[in-house]
Amino acid sequence: MIIDTHIHLDDMRYADDLDEVLFRAKESGVDRYIIPGADPKTLDRAVMLSEKYEDIYFAVGVHPYDIKEFDSLDFHAYISHPKCVGVGECGLDYYRLKGSDESKEREKAEQIRVFQAQIEIAKYYKKPLIVHIRDASSDSKAVLLESSAEDVGGVLHCFNADEQLLSLAESNFYFGIGGVLTFKNAKKLVNILPKIPKEKLIIETDGPYLTPHPHRGERNESAYCSLVIEKMSEILDIPIDDLQALTTGNARRLFSF
DSSP, X not given: OEEEOOBOTTSGGGTTTHHHHHHHHHHTTEEEEEEOOOOGGGHHHHHHHHHHOTTEEEEEOOOGGGGGGGGGOOHHHHHTSTTEEEEEEEEEEOTTOOSOHHHHHHHHHHHHHHHHHHHHHHHHHTOXXXXXXXXXXXXXXXXXXXXXXXXXXXXXXXXXXXXXXXXXXXXTEEEEEOGGGGSTTXXXXXXXXGGSOXXXXXXXXXXXXXXXXXXXXXXXXXXXXXXXXXXXXXHHTOOHHHHHHHHHHHHHHHXXX
């Protein structure tokens, strides 16, 4: 059994064939899914899917690209739902910062404010965080530690292979590993994977994005979790069945289901 801890099933690219996507996933050993809350505009669809399908869960959050939506989002209306298992995806993303140095610093400050606010929400409701980090490792780590985010823990979604983040494993954080592990240019992630504590590894796709080899260029889906597991097994020299049991147990422990 495999749990896909991060897949955007609320994306309309799954709208026409979702039942087939879930069937293929089941055939490949996947039997639970978490839809991260990234864009508030699709959050109601995520809730609807979680209510329609027993094995689909969701999280509520605002991606750093959508922080303008944060102040108008009624977190309580969603986080109290029985299928809500986390807060996020939230975090810091400095990759697309544009404009003057002054405008970039304002944007960083606003991202940090919204990230800190979501950490406080997670702590209040005792839900784990789904953390997005891109080109912002130092600030992200500082915010997590200064905000006592270890009280609830969470996952570093699509772990960026930055070694300075490994110490967060000691602070109740897990590391989401997906299709990037299979990329030919993923040497950094391949090299750092053995350094991650085995009890802190979980599987994700980030579908419809980051499709693993040999399906790059296609829409990603949960059935491809098996390709991530296979590559992980090769790197860590751990049998596939053992890795499935390990990562599933880790995901269950983090998300309490």
